[in-house]
Amino acid sequence: MGQHDACAREVQRLLRAKGADIDVDGNFGPQTQRRVTAFQVLAGLKPNGVVGDATKKALYEQPVRMSVWPPEKVRGRIREVFPEEPDRAVVIADCQSFLDPLHILPNTNGSRNWGVFQISDIRLRDLGGTPRQALDPEWNIRAAKRLWDQHRDFRHWPHCDRVFTPSPESSDTAR
Template structure:
């Protein structure tokens, strides 16, 4: 990937955290679940992960402060935007893809048809992850006579160049076709300027507005969200409240809920008819009590502890997952319940989903961090 200022600054931030922690790449790989060689490439600024989750895990493992996490999130957004805008795919990204291919049964990996996630890199196999990735050349691919690769040939790596070529081609096409919310999104709508009321598309605003930023462009994002009914302070400070509201807006509009305001989100903020008005706390309490007839006080206390009775409360976890809505239903529980983030932000659905979780054991074991909030309340049904 050609070096760019955003990517270099992103790598420099990661290197600073890594050096300060005193941890090796091997130790960080164990803590984060990402291969050491992949983390090494991130720190060198030669590769940018598509998902912020792996970055957050790395920074947390290194002991990053909340302010450092906000700065890192914004720099990752800028680096990711630069990557998706150029659609560049380098040989080192191909190493990530080939390592991922090598991790599965070769019989199932002959044809490469999708985008390969470098965060699932399995490393080089020696366990330390501190070494430089091997250089890979992607040259002309000679015709293959046989219709299928033989298993022994695949294992011996004779067709690695063919696989790399296919991955590079797939990555290039996918980066062009599947990219969402990058800076070029929305240009087809004519761009904009402060004069025509589209400040976010003017030269005064950066391609990506993200966590940790404090300026008039953040204020414009907040103003647009407030105009759609969102409960948000218009203070020009992109903090946790703005992050939650931006993410909720992206869910409502069907955009990738990454919490950063790129081109597609900017366009939607100006053109979408989405309304973000939610139930007031009094209505939330009333409905919780109506659903949790066996433990109404405890259920209200749990929801208040989890989300402050905010139906659009979204909390990111250190492993890249999120908790959603009134009862902060996790991604894992959401899949088990057959729900979606959009449903989880609907207070009616969220409350009834929480009741389903409660009904399994007739207690609030799914919310252990709020035990103090329900102290003295009847947390189980009365004896029958």
């Protein structure tokens, strides 16, 4: 993290060649670290965000594809899976991950949040899932719906739920 050189540029170039949405600017910042971590998960490596020997070898040799659903497809699928509150669900996912299925957020305690709805390691275990599954947008969206179904609300995403402002039309239909 923080490296800015030809090595970082090569890692970015290799990730992009595998389908990752990433700038090739030679700056190993948060976006590069998230993409490296996603690659590691998809390649069956320990996801630590560090490009060590095993990750380097896999970047050159493994046929991993990192292409994902575009935001429009993610948005549409969320609306289908959350018919009760489609607008709110989309806002929460957008706030959580920018609708990026490979979004990974490390936490200060060493755990991570995964995918479109940023499902935490703890919730992932509770749902019987793996990081690889959590990076699959279909699995992630359906898992988020399972969490929503527990209480029929978005309590698992309190910070993002606060940013939702219902439109006047949705307020009228709720009456």
